[in-house]
Amino acid sequence: MTDLKGLVRTIPDYPKPGILFRDVTTLLGDAQGFKATVAQMAETWRNEPVDAVAGIEARGFILGGAIADRLGCGFIPIRKKGKLPYKTIGQDYQLEYGVDIIEMHEDACRAGERILIVDDLIATGGTAEAAVKLIRRSQGDVLGATFIIDLPDLGGMSKLKKHGVTCHALMAFEGH
Numbered sequence: 001m002t003d004l005k006g007l008v009r010t011i012p013d014y015p016k017p018g019i020l021f022r023d024v025t026t027l028l029g030d031a032q033g034f035k036a037t038v039a040q041m042a043e044t045w046r047n048e049p050v051d052a053v054a055g056i057e058a059r060g061f062i063l064g065g066a067i068a069d070r071l072g073c074g075f076i077p078i079r080k081k082g083k084l085p086y087k088t089i090g091q092d093y094q095l096e097y098g099v100d101i102i103e104m105h106e107d108a109c110r111a112g113e114r115i116l117i118v119d120d121l122i123a124t125g126g127t128a129e130a131a132v133k134l135i136r137r138s139q140g141d142v143l144g145a146t147f148i149i150d151l152p153d154l155g156g157m158s159k160l161k162k163h164g165v166t167c168h169a170l171m172a173f174e175g176h
């Protein structure tokens with residue numbers, strides 16, 4: 001068994017003092033590690049009726065595309081503001097200082113479609129919560145949200161669960 005947690009690189013004080021950045025590029029760069037990560041993330045949802053995977057830019061694209069392929073469903077990109085070419089709907093969310101906006105094509109998710117949200121890591125849950133809102137505004141059904149890493153001390157999964165979203169992560173790291 002590949003030690004997936006051991007393949008995550010921790011960078012102290014990035015992007016600012018006090019943050020332990022959990023860098024998954026070392027995990028994704030390892031052939032066995034990447035394969036096992038995608039396989040395990042997809043396996044959790046294997047028997048769920050997923051119509052599409054919604055990946056959050058940018059690391060959610062790498063994982064989400066591979067997971068969608070495994071589940072045999074489509075892929076919806078959720079991007080930073082101004083990146084998508086067609087008509088979009090946007091949702092703002094709180095950052096530590098200020099707000100940011102993510103967007104989705106207005107026709108990317110059809111009413112009743114069951115969507116699995118994918119990102120590499122959940123911290124405060126602000127980004128994933130905004131993705132939930134975008135999908136629900138399109139009348140989509142958020143089936144769940146899945147991550148490689150959960151930072152439980154930051155409460156993101158609790159936040160999503162309050163919205164009735166089923167969450168899953170392959171591993172957790174204590175602290176920030």
Ligand code: AMP
Nearest residue numbers: 020021022121122123124125126127156
């Ligand atoms: P949040 O909205 O607070 O849940 O933050 C989640 C997003 O920020 C994800 O897309 C992560 O890639 C990134 N992120 C937040 N905190 C970290 C961290 N400690 N290490 C690596 N990425 C992080």
